[in-house]
Amino acid sequence: MIKTDDASAEEVSTTITLTIDGREIETRDGATVLEAALASGIIIPTLCHDPDLRPYGACRLCVVEIEGMRGLVPSCTTLAREGMIIQTNTANVKKSRRITMELIVANHPADCLTCAKNQDCRLQHFASYLGVDQEHCDRLRKSTQVLPVDRRHPAFDFDPNKCILCAKCVRACHEVTCAAVIDLSYRGYDAKISTFGDKSWIEANCRSCGDCVDRCPTGALAPKNEMKGDRSVKTVCPYCGVGCSLYLGIRDNQIVNIKGDKKSPVNKGGLCVKGRFGFDFVKHPERLTRPLIRKKDVGRDVKIDRSNYRDFFREATWEEALELVADNLAACKEKEGPDSIGVLSSAKFTNEENYVVQKFARAVIGTNNIDHCARL
């Protein structure tokens, strides 16, 4: 994954020593001041920093004072140096951070309770951490310009009014997914995130991987169909052979959200459109829930489809269905020999299930007529 330009220094693993808030700290050569601080448990607020992305310096919340350097320095774009002496919590730093946050918040809609990101919002978190004065915000607020919300994508909404221009989405789209579908466009007060030609995301060349939505620190990019889960379960995506590791958010026996596993050596947190937004098939009303037996006299050539199949099948108990299967397979084996039976296993099955199926074909039926869709 892309980090700072000096990421190669990691391999040499030389360490340097610096002092942050009077504490002596060791860090790897090539780390930024912010990385050094965060790694040693010193909290520096930031909205635009993301360990997967190159340092950018957009939000200005991470400013610190460094001895020998003029003014307040953004810690995310400043490389740590041997012997540096850094203060992260001086009066100047605190004042600057508060004003910066007030400027960001001044024009931000205050509909937190109904926002999809409520309690999961970095802006909310650091606004409350730094303490924002309502009166200051009112004074700082420019004439409110309300921009149209793009709700046309089936998986997420883009509300530019909630965007703080940290450009995490833009950087993810350029640096991580390399799709480069979105960018910062227009200037000054009109600056916003947009696709080429300022079209709806659904009309752009967006591959809907949702990496931007996942990284957005506010409710600007918010998933449409997600809810907060009671618990999360680590598992593996069932679509392609890459095998992305992910967390399913669960509540009421349903999958309510999906997050990539950032620690996975396979996908490093990334997911594609299927892995991030494609698991709603699990609760599709057409799920088979009980064994079904074809009604008598319904020939195999009868046209049956999803809409009318209940007319041609009847529900049965496991007992009855399994007995019917066992009897027929046993009869076929006895009359025509084991090689008159074929078994198709599945590349969607687990290893354990494939093992059991081939053991069933070989040991129970007595045939090697066992295959799956590897060739198809």
Place this chain on the structure above:
Amino acid sequence: MTNSISDFDKADLLFVIGSNTTECHPIIGRFIRQAVKFKETKLIVADPRNIELARVADIHLRHKPGTDVALINAMMNVIIKENLQDQEFIDKRTEGYDELVKTVNNYDTERATEITGVPQDEINAAARLFAEADSAIVTYSMGITQHITGTDNVKSLANIVMLTGNIGREGTGLSPLRGQNNVQGACDMGALPNVYPGYQNVDNSEIQKKFESAWGCKLSAKPGLTTTMMTDAMHEGRIKAMFVVGENPLMSEPHLNHARKAMERLAFLVVQDIFPTETSLMADVILPAAVFAEKDGTYTNTERRIQKLRKAIDPPAEAKSDWEIINMLAERLGHTFGFKSTAEIMDEIASLTPSYGGISHNRLDTGGLQWPCPNRDHPGTPFLHKDLFTRGKGKFHAVEYKSPAESTSEEFPLILTTGRMLEHWHTGSMSRRSDVLDALQPNGMIDIHPDDALKLGITDGDIVAVSSARGRIKTRAHITDKASPGVAYMAFHWSEAPANILTNPALDPFAKIPEYKVSAVKAELLVMDKERQDNQ
């Protein structure tokens, strides 16, 4: 894969052939794009279609479908002629080099251009770029294997990798990208007609004895039939009953009309699945199964990494995990497996499968393990063939070019290739039932090059009838330069317009894989097709 996914950003050059990686393996596609964009990794793409990766490639070889052997032989011809091969690697680790040279000598770029349609200077440039890289990875997928020369195609890629010494080191290797989430595991587990788990041959008497004593029963030494051969056997009445679990062959087999007729002849069909699919609706008994989120177990991904999936929710109503169903059925047929959990099944797998010998569920809690992992202390194997190949020395297999089974004719002037698209999966039984995915891509289509569209009088969005010698479907035309002139493309996810009605069931003689990637078809406006039928 002989290597790991993490190798993609350690190579100097990536050669992607027959893989639309950004759509079919999106996260690996992303890593390839990152390497090209930020690490100055060189990229060669060989694909008849102008896929996303081709647009960021240093060289895009747009060869005709089914001409891979000629293309690779010509690249090797250039490499050998210009003395760019890795002679030390060849001398030390391979055999059969002289025969390779003899065969490859017949494939100068002039001849290759005639066969493949790729300009000579592009073949030269690609060969030089590939040979000059210190470390290179060759990545391929079904675009290489789904041909009657699938095995030959893979051998060619193995040849070029060995010729340049690009195997057995970090950042090198041969990387077939496996399609399904657990197709690697299904093969490893012996869901194949000729091998037990761990690729142990069923016709080897010692192996047979080992499994007979472990499972406590007599076993057959006669290799069975592959999926594609089973279809013919059903047709001919040699197979009377089928037990299909979690597959939908009536969407995924080639020449679907034939496959359907074959299944109609069965005396008994059981299908175990999660949805009413084209195949399950033909069954006598349908057994309701659990989905991935409703069960425990392991999947093995394309880099041989065994990862754990964990039960997150309960299956609906009476649906059950597939292994539980099979367990119950085995018991009724007088054979008690006695498995209480998937962890227990894995323990039995480990005891009988050398490459999985060190695998147990409690070792897989973090990042998983890559096989071969022969014992409990083994850390897994990120890349294969480090000092030795499985057979000792790597063998060059000199292969001659053979043309695809079907070629265009006056009646069927277009070549059709098939594959997947980003938003959908295989036969669509899962992805077509996802609201988001179906909203993003609700309709099937056929990609046709603007030149062909002009000749055929078709414009973008027209409904066209597409037919081959085997059948006919109607779908929407998508006019795009992603297709090559003369080569149309369809994804096979749509039951409304199943591309596999059209595809050719001709098989590779060794792998028995059908030639999905080359079918001769005709596309015409639906009204013209109707009119002709009316006048007949």
